[in-house]
Amino acid sequence: xxxxxxxxxxxxxxxxxxxxxxxxxxxxxxxxxxxxxxxxxxxxxxxxxxxxxxxxxxxxxxxxxxxxxxxxxxxxxxxxxxxxxxxxxxxxxxxxxxxxxxxxxxxxxxxxxxxxxxxxxxxxxxxxxxxxxxxxxxxxxxxxxxxxxxxxxxxxxxxxxxxxxxxxxxxxxxxxxxxxxxxxxxxxxxxxxxxxxx
Amino acid sequence: xxxxxxxxxxxxxxxxxxxxxxxxxxxxxxxxxxxxxxxxxxxxxxxxxxxxxxxxxxxxxxxxxxxxxxxxxxxxxxxxxxxxxxxxxxxxxxxxxxxxxxxxxxxxxxxxxxxxxxxxxxxxxxxxxxxxxxxxxxxxxxxxxxxxxxxxxxxxxxxxxxxxxxxxxxxxxxxxxxxxxxxxxxxxxxxxxxxxxxxx
Numbered sequence: 001x002x003x004x005x006x007x008x009x010x011x012x013x014x015x016x017x018x019x020x021x022x023x024x025x026x027x028x029x030x031x032x033x034x035x036x037x038x039x040x041x042x043x044x045x046x047x048x049x050x051x052x053x054x055x056x057x058x059x060x061x062x063x064x065x066x067x068x069x070x071x072x073x074x075x076x077x078x079x080x081x082x083x084x085x086x087x088x089x090x091x092x093x094x095x096x097x098x099x100x101x102x103x104x105x106x107x108x109x110x111x112x113x114x115x116x117x118x119x120x121x122x123x124x125x126x127x128x129x130x131x132x133x134x135x136x137x138x139x140x141x142x143x144x145x146x147x148x149x150x151x152x153x154x155x156x157x158x159x160x161x162x163x164x165x166x167x168x169x170x171x172x173x174x175x176x177x178x179x180x181x182x183x184x185x186x187x188x189x190x191x192x193x194x195x196x197x198x
Numbered sequence: 199x200x201x202x203x204x205x206x207x208x209x210x211x212x213x214x215x216x217x218x219x220x221x222x223x224x225x226x227x228x229x230x231x232x233x234x235x236x237x238x239x240x241x242x243x244x245x246x247x248x249x250x251x252x253x254x255x256x257x258x259x260x261x262x263x264x265x266x267x268x269x270x271x272x273x274x275x276x277x278x279x280x281x282x283x284x285x286x287x288x289x290x291x292x293x294x295x296x297x298x299x300x301x302x303x304x305x306x307x308x309x310x311x312x313x314x315x316x317x318x319x320x321x322x323x324x325x326x327x328x329x330x331x332x333x334x335x336x337x338x339x340x341x342x343x344x345x346x347x348x349x350x351x352x353x354x355x356x357x358x359x360x361x362x363x364x365x366x367x368x369x370x371x372x373x374x375x376x377x378x379x380x381x382x383x384x385x386x387x388x389x390x391x392x393x394x395x396x397x398x
Contacts, residue, residue, distance in 0.1 A: 079378075084388030086270065099267035106386075108274040118271075136391040 049142030051135055055128070057149045061121035063105055065114050070135045070142045076113035083137045085115060093131055097124060102131070102148070119150050126150040154179050170195045246380065248280040249301040250332060251371050256364040256384045263342065263357035276383045279373035286379040289393055295326065304339070305329045306381075319350035328360060335366035356389075 051070035058064040067074030068083075077083035087104065101123035105116045119126070129148045134141060155178045160171045174191040258272045284297040284306060295308040308326035323346050330339020344357035362384075382394060 082382075082386060082391045082394045084386065084391040086388040099262060099265040103268045103270055105271045105273065108272070108276070108386075110276070134388075136388060138394075139392045141392075 047142045048140045049135060049137060051133075051142040051144035053145050053147070055147040055149065056117055057153065058117055058119045058126075059152075060119050060123050060125075060150050063116035063118035065116045066146075068115075068135070069133075069144060069146075070137070076115060077137055078111045078113075081138055083113075083135065085133055085135045088132045088134045088143070090132060093129070096129060097126065101126075117146070117148065119148075123150065152179060165196070167196065244284055244297045244299040246278055246280050246282045246284065247299055247301050250278045250299075250337075251280050251369065251373075252335075252366040253277050253368040253371055254337070254364050254366050254384075256337070256362065258385060259361040260387065261359045261361070263344065263359055269358065270388075272384070272386065274384050274386075275367070277371035277373060278380070278383075279371055279377075282377050283379040284381065286382050286394060289381065289390070293324075293326075302332050303330070304332060304337075304380075306341070308343075320347055321349045322347045328362075330362055337364040337366075338362060360385075 049070045054066070054069050056064055056066055068076050085104065085106075087102070101120050103118050105118055107114045107116070126148045127150075130145050131148055132143060132145050134143050156175060157178070158173070158175045160173050162171055165171045170193045172191055172193050174189060176187055176189045179186045179188075253275065254277075255273065255275045258274075259268060260270045260272075261267060262269050284299055284304070285295050289295070293308050295306060297306045298304070306326065306328040308324070324344070326341070326343040328339060328341030330337060330341075339362045341360045342358065343360065346355040346357075347353060364384075381390075386394075
């Protein structure tokens, strides 16, 4: 091998090492950029999306649709944006219900997205159960709390018979409280004859 | 060589600080993997075969591996178009994944990964596996993803099982909305969202 060949070989080797170095540097730049910009929730950076607290009622064995608590119009993201929401209960919150009791459902048809909170049929009753959630929109995120209720809603109706009376007459006031139970309802009625106070 | 080692070490430390806080551990783990092994970004991998064309209703269940509890269900109605990538190109930059697609099978695999983060005593592990079968107008499959950190760092641990059941509701698809990957359409997990930003 001539001296010229040796020089040529050295040049090729140096060029190859330089290319490897540049390739590696490029990869690290990409990775570093991703790490720096991923805005991972929990990495110490503040949440940049403002999310509202909200209450939601879900009957056991069903799902209830809810609007986006982190947007002004309640809409979920449309392409080309990406969004996602997940429950992030604290240990204390998690200890107050079973993991199987609750889950989220996202339905996407074309550009239309709806999200629901679902409660298992055999779940315990939730009464204003606090559950933290995290919402991500592209590289931004926000957190807040939902208050989940599964307890049947008590309804009360009130009637007066007759509904209008003259001075000195009396009217019967009837209040009926209804509580859904096993597909029917439990009613409790109370009535009183009342004369207007003078 | 010293400069390279120093750069790698700095990057790993940066990634480690992310992992300490947990939420993005799966992808920070993958990023460290890229940095340490210095592998070039993967190609876009397989694309959707012609036989899959149509409008599909795809249901994906995510279950917590530890408790078995259903965490989330995504039900998506969208088109599957021949030639669309399976893995989002922007994700392929971060995670070493491979995919395969034939007229009857589709699989995604993001390598088993284990790395001791230099100088930290922290070990990170990550994995995604998914296999599915396509038959006439049905598509069913299952898999899992997991990521965890152990050692001298905050212990993040995520593991979910994935179950997919889908039916083709029409063999027609306009395929005029631009190319979008299968993962972006049907596997839009909340933890993926930050990494898909700015892709379109």
